[in-house]
Each structure stands twice: as structure tokens, then as C-alpha cells.
Amino acid sequence: MDFHFFLIQLMNGVQYGLLLFLLSAGLTLVFGIMGIINIAHGSFYMIGAYLAWSLTGKLGSFWLALPAGIVLTVALGMLLEWLVIKRLYHRDLLYQVLATYGLILVCEELRSVLWGDDVRGFNIPEALNQSIQLSETLSYPVYRLWISGVCLAVAVLLYWVIQHTRLGMKIRAGASNREMVQSLGIDIQIVYRIVFAAGVTLAALAGMIAAPVSSVFPGMGNHVLIICFVVVVIGGLGSVKGALVASVMIGLVDTFGKVLEFSVGGVRLLPELSSMTVYVLMAVILLWRPEGLFGKKL
Amino acid sequence: MAIENGFRLALQEAGGKFAGRDIEFIKVDDESDPPKAVDNINKLVTRDKVDMVLGTVHSGVAAGMVRVTRESGTLHIIPNAGFAPGAGALCAPNIFRTSFSNWQSGYAMGEVMAKRPKVNKVVTLAWRYAAGEESVKGFKDAFLKAQGKSIVKELWIPFPNIEFQALLTEIASIKPDAVYSFFAGAGAAKYIKDYAATGLMKTTPLMGSGFLTDGLLEALGGVGEGIETALHYGDGIETPKNKAFRLAYAKAFKLQPDGYAVAGYDSGNLFRAGLEAVKGDISKKKEMIKAMEAAKLDSPRGPLRLNRAHNPIHDHYLRRVTGNENKVVGVAVKGLDDDPMATAACKMPG
Numbered sequence: 019m020d021f022h023f024f025l026i027q028l029m030n031g032v033q034y035g036l037l038l039f040l041l042s043a044g045l046t047l048v049f050g051i052m053g054i055i056n057i058a059h060g061s062f063y064m065i066g067a068y069l070a071w072s073l074t075g076k077l078g079s080f081w082l083a084l085p086a087g088i089v090l091t092v093a094l095g096m097l098l099e100w101l102v103i104k105r106l107y108h109r110d111l112l113y114q115v116l117a118t119y120g121l122i123l124v125c126e127e128l129r130s131v132l133w134g135d136d137v138r139g140f141n142i143p144e145a146l147n148q149s150i151q152l153s154e155t156l157s158y159p160v161y162r163l164w165i166s167g168v169c170l171a172v173a174v175l176l177y178w179v180i181q182h183t184r185l186g187m188k189i190r191a192g193a194s195n196r197e198m199v200q201s202l203g204i205d206i207q208i209v210y211r212i213v214f215a216a217g218v219t220l221a222a223l224a225g226m227i228a229a230p231v232s233s234v235f236p237g238m239g240n241h242v243l244i245i246c247f248v249v250v251v252i253g254g255l256g257s258v259k260g261a262l263v264a265s266v267m268i269g270l271v272d273t274f275g276k277v278l279e280f281s282v283g284g285v286r287l288l289p290e291l292s293s294m295t296v297y298v299l300m301a302v303i304l305l306w307r308p309e310g311l312f313g314k315k316l
Numbered sequence: 317m318a319i320e321n322g323f324r325l326a327l328q329e330a331g332g333k334f335a336g337r338d339i340e341f342i343k344v345d346d347e348s349d350p351p352k353a354v355d356n357i358n359k360l361v362t363r364d365k366v367d368m369v370l371g372t373v374h375s376g377v378a379a380g381m382v383r384v385t386r387e388s389g390t391l392h393i394i395p396n397a398g399f400a401p402g403a404g405a406l407c408a409p410n411i412f413r414t415s416f417s418n419w420q421s422g423y424a425m426g427e428v429m430a431k432r433p434k435v436n437k438v439v440t441l442a443w444r445y446a447a448g449e450e451s452v453k454g455f456k457d458a459f460l461k462a463q464g465k466s467i468v469k470e471l472w473i474p475f476p477n478i479e480f481q482a483l484l485t486e487i488a489s490i491k492p493d494a495v496y497s498f499f500a501g502a503g504a505a506k507y508i509k510d511y512a513a514t515g516l517m518k519t520t521p522l523m524g525s526g527f528l529t530d531g532l533l534e535a536l537g538g539v540g541e542g543i544e545t546a547l548h549y550g551d552g553i554e555t556p557k558n559k560a561f562r563l564a565y566a567k568a569f570k571l572q573p574d575g576y577a578v579a580g581y582d583s584g585n586l587f588r589a590g591l592e593a594v595k596g597d598i599s600k601k602k603e604m605i606k607a608m609e610a611a612k613l614d615s616p617r618g619p620l621r622l623n624r625a626h627n628p629i630h631d632h633y634l635r636r637v638t639g640n641e642n643k644v645v646g647v648a649v650k651g652l653d654d655d656p657m658a659t660a661a662c663k664m665p666g
Binding site for chain 1: 444471472473474476477478479481482483484485486488489491501502505506509510513514515516519520531532534535536537538539
């Protein structure tokens with residue numbers, strides 16, 4: 019691989035990593051602040067993608083579908099928190115897993131009833147449907163760069179909200195001591211509702227912006243769920259910064275695992291074992307830091 | 317769904333009965349979940365004592381089913397799953413396949429590409445799982461027979477990973493004359509979109525097994541225009557049989573038939589051929605199997621018969637994506653048999 023293509027692969031890796039961050043930020047947020055393991059997280063990704071597809075069809079433009087979809091998923095997140103998640107705060111982990119697993123089934127069934135079981139797709143919006151010529155045979159789609167831009171913007175926004183706003187202060191306080199915050203007269207219930215809705219919306223937003231390139235299909239959420247958990251575990255449970263670092267690491271490892279050739283004693287390990295690279299990375303990091311890169315000490 | 321519709325259409329054409337016997341359907345959802353296959357098929361075979369099993373789409377599930385039907389001896393028609401052992405190492409007198417083997421469409425495409433003077437260096441890219449490996453093997457078996465042709469690089473991606481960008485970048489750096497791929501379903505849709513977005517479509521033609529584009533053209537929204545694939549069925553096969561089939565199917569189900577429907581239809585007619593030979597007496601299984609083995613079906617896809625291992629021998633078509641159709645532009649290989657290696661692995665008892 020010459021240097022030129024090495025740079026392009028680097029870009030591919032970072033770009034994939036940033037999308038992973040958007041996907042998993044909500045998961046780590048909900049766990050870190052509310053202490054809820056939400057295995058239905060992938061389903062919200064799927065719902066986002068289907069919303070983008072169906073709203074683009076109905077409203078005629080992706081740019082209208084995007085805000086409309088965000089409003090709908092915020093509402094969905096609040097509704098689910100009120101309906102289901104609220105009942106899980108004082109329960110054991112097993113109840114949380116069971117209830118959110120139930121949500122996966124409900125989401126899949128709803129998707130089947132509302133939108134059917136076919137593979138769907140729509141094209142990249144006109145304004146971004148261009149590419150930059152990088153080499154004689156390869157060009158880079160502008161849409162991918164735009165995705166990276168959105169992911170970075172969300173990262174900055176999250177950082178700002180959590181570190182520099184009043185709401186962020188309440189969120190951080192609630193994460194470290196729920197009872198104390200309540201006794202100071204802050205309605206932690208509202209804070210949690212907002213956080214959960216934000217988690218749902220982040221996953222759905224990832225689905226919406228990925229939809230034009232990845233197409234929309236049943237079970238697409240379960241596809242991404244495992245990798246989300248890998249991100250969260252590597253980054254440290256509850257750490258948004260950790261999720262960002264872990265995502266980019268995974269993106270790079272996954273990308274180079276597929277294209278580099280590496281053998282030990284005549285046995286080719288890469289790319290033959292590329293499906294394992296991400297998990298090897300996770301194992302190594304957990305051996306070194308069992309709490310993850312930026313997790314609280316266990 | 318389409319398979320069942322096809323089967324029902326065959327039944328309807330026979331006047332609702334095969335050899336004077338009513339057909340009762342028992343449906344089980346296999347959920348495309350291989351671990352559940354053995355349980356499900358056991359229920360059908362031992363509890364419901366069915367005379368014939370029709371199924372299934374997913375190769376992993378079909379493999380589980382075959383393990384049971386080989387033991388029980390229940391007639392089993394596979395209307396899709398193209399895994400090599402199905403009509404190879406796992407073959408049995410009572411197991412038939414009416415669809416294809418994964419190897420076949422790869423071979424057909426290889427044959428077409430081998431004849432193109434401008435296509436000498438090819439890169440293959442497929443999911444690393446049985447179907448992908450069988451399809452790429454088929455392609456290589458045909459393509460490398462010709463002089464001066466080479467596979468510059470075999471690229472693989474773990475199944476069901478759909479992050480193709482790294483490998484597409486690799487392809488762009490190799491600059492082959494063409495790319496052969498095996499993907500299916502939503503993964504294939506994403507692959508084609510990514511392929512087009514990198515600009516490779518203009519410089520490096522993409523080709524593949526028919527599953528690369530089947531059922532996805534609407535989701536692709538024109539992005540896949542011009543992709544060439546090979547399969548035993550496609551749009552616009554101008555035979556009277558196919559036209560009649562399409563008309564009847566559309567009338568009965570208000571849907572356009574696809575490759576699945578054709579395989580279901582042929583399964584129905586294969587079963588009919590067996591039953592008619594024994595005048596509906598299902599207990600004469602030996603005679604029935606013999607008649608099914610000898611059956612020459614007038615399929616919408618063209619003439620169809622079975623090889624020694626009960627895999628179809630049939631024409632494969634070259635198709636080009638044109639608008640929302642996988643338009644048939646010619647015959648890729650006439651009367652294509654299965655991979656000789658797969659057939660050789662079949663030790664048919666008796």
C-alpha cells in the first residue's frame with residue numbers, strides 16, 4: 019500500500035469511527051447517567067433510518083425529513099421513558115435487560131406493520147451527491163465527509179451541554195448522587211427524561227444520516243448493537259469522551275484489519291481473521307484497564 | 317411467500333389436485349434461524365407426518381432440515397438454498413433441489429467474462445461464508461480456464477459486515493479490469509451504493525451473481541444501472557411459457573413473479589410429476605423418486621432437468637440492470653450442470 023492510499027484508508031477509518039460514535043454516544047450516556055442498560059438502542063437506529071426514508075418520501079426532501087424525524091424521535095424517547103424506563107430505575111439489571119429486549123421485539127413488529135419487511139432505499143440529497151477525485155480511479159463521496167461533520171458537531175454539542183450549561187450540571191450531579199440532587203429540590207425525573215430522549219435521538223439521528231448510503235432494512239438495529247456495546251465497554255461505561263476515542267480506534271482497527279496483510283510463521287492472520295480484530299482490541303484494553311479507557315475505577 | 321405462491325399456482329394449473337389428490341398445507345415459519353431448523357423439521361416429520369417438505373430459503377436452515385429428512389426419508393424439495401452440499405455431500409434419494417447451486421451463477425458469469433477480450437485482470441470481493449466462497453469458486457472455475465486471464469486479488473469481508481469502504485479503496489488502488497462480487501439482500505444494496513459513490517462504476521465494471529441485484533432495484537433507485545449479473549431467471553425472457561406464467565401469476569396474486577416464485581412453481585410441478593407417475597399412491601416412494609429424477613420440466617426459466625445429485629441442470633442468463641429490471645440480454649451458459657466437485661461428493665445410496 020503506498021502512502022497515498024494509506025492516507026485514504028486512514029480517512030475511511032476515522033469516518034467510520036465517527037459514525038460509530040454518534041451511534042453509541044446515546045447508549046453510554048443513558049448508562050452512565052441513568053444506570054440503565056438499554057439493549058433496544060439499535061432499534062432506535064433502525065427507527066431513525068425508516069423515518070428518514072418514509073418522511074423523505076412524504077415531505078419530498080431529506081432536509082425537511084431530518085428535523086421532522088428528530089422531533090418525532092425526541093417525542094418517542096420521552097414517551098418510552100414515561101411508559102417503560104421510569105419503572106426500571108430501582109430495579110435489578112436483569113429487569114432492565116428484559117424490558118429493553120421486549121422493546122426490540124415491539125419495535126421490529128411496529129416496523130413490520132408500518133413499513134413492511136422489504137429492503138428500502140433512497141438517494142443521497144442532490145446538494146451532497148458529489149465526490150472529490152482523489153486518484154485516477156477513486157473519488158471520495160462528499161456525503162461521507164458531511165456525515166463526519168455532523169458527528170463532530172454532535173460531539174462538540176454534547177461536550178458543551180454537559181460541561182457548560184445548567185442542564186449539564188444537573189445531569190452530572192444526578193449521575194453522581196441521585197438522592198442528594200433530589201433533596202436539593204431538583205426534579206431528577208425531568209432530567210432523566212431529557213437524557214433518555216437524547217439517547218434515543220442520537221441513535222435515530224445516526225440511522226437517519228446513514229440511511230441514504232446504507233439502505234434501510236429489517237433488523238438493521240441488531241446489526242449495530244454489538245459494535246455499540248464494544249465501543250461503550252472500551253471507552254468506559256458512561257464516558258462520552260471514552261466513546262469518542264474508542265469509536266475512532268475501532269474504526270481504524272476495523273479498516274486496517276481488512277486491508278493489511280500480516281502473517282506469523284507462514285500463517286496468514288490478516289486479513290483472514292479481520293472479523294476478530296475489533297474484539298482482540300477490546301480484550302487487550304480490558305486486560306490493561308478493566309474499567310475501559312475513561313471509565314471510573316471499578 | 318413467493319415460493320408458496322409459485323407452488324400454489326402449479327397446483328391451480330393442475331386443477332387444484334395432483335394426480336387426483338388434495339394437497340394440504342402445513343406452514344412453519346423457519347425465522348431464518350438455523351438453530352431452530354432441526355426442531356421445526358422434526359415436528360413436521362414426526363408429529364404431522366407430512367409426505368413432502370418444501371423448504372427453505374436460508375442455506376443454514378436447509379442444511380439442518382436435510383440432516384433430518386435424510387434420516388426420515390421424507391420427500392424434501394429445496395426451493396432456494398443453494399449450498400453446495402445440498403446436492404452434493406449431503407445428497408439423498410429423497411432430497412431434490414429446484415433452484416440452483418451458488419456455484420452455478422458464479423460459473424455462468426465467469427464464462428461470460430472469459431469471452432471478453434478487455435477483461436483480463438479481475439478482483440473478487442465477497443462475504444467470507446459458504447455461499448460467497450462457492451460463488452467465487454464458480455467464477456474462478458470458468459474464468460481461469462481461458463488464456464491470459466487472472467484473478468489479481470481475492471478480497472473477503474466477514475459476514476455480515478457491511479463496511480465496504482476500506483476494500484473499495486483497495487480495489488481502486490489495484491485498478492482491475494472488472495470486479496466480481498457475491499452479496500445479497502440489504503448488504504448488496506449498500507455495497508452497490510458504496511461502489512457507485514467511490515466512482516468505481518465509471519472505470520471498473522461491477523458484475524456478480526444475480527443475487528447482487530435481485531429484489532433491490534427499487535431500493536437502489538437507479539444507482540445500479542448497467543451492472544451485469546448471471547442467474548437462471550430474469551426479466552424479459554421471451555418464451556411463450558414464461559409469458560403465460562407471468563400473466564397467470566400476476567392474475568392470481570396481484571404481484572410480479574421473481575426467481576423464488578419460479579422455483580416454487582417448479583417444485584410444484586416436480587412433485588406433480590412424481591405423484592402422477594404413481595397415480596397418487598404416495599406409499600410407492602421408490603417409483604415416485606424415479607419419476608421425479610427423470611422429470612423434464614417446462615419451467616418459465618427454460619427447460620429444466622435434474623442431475624445425478626438432484627441439482628437442476630438449466631440455462632443461465634446474462635442480465636443487465638436497466639431501470640427497474642434485471643433485463644435478460646442473452647444466455648450465459650446453456651444447460652449448465654452443477655460443480656463437478658459437488659456432484660462427485662454425492663454418494664447416493666442405492
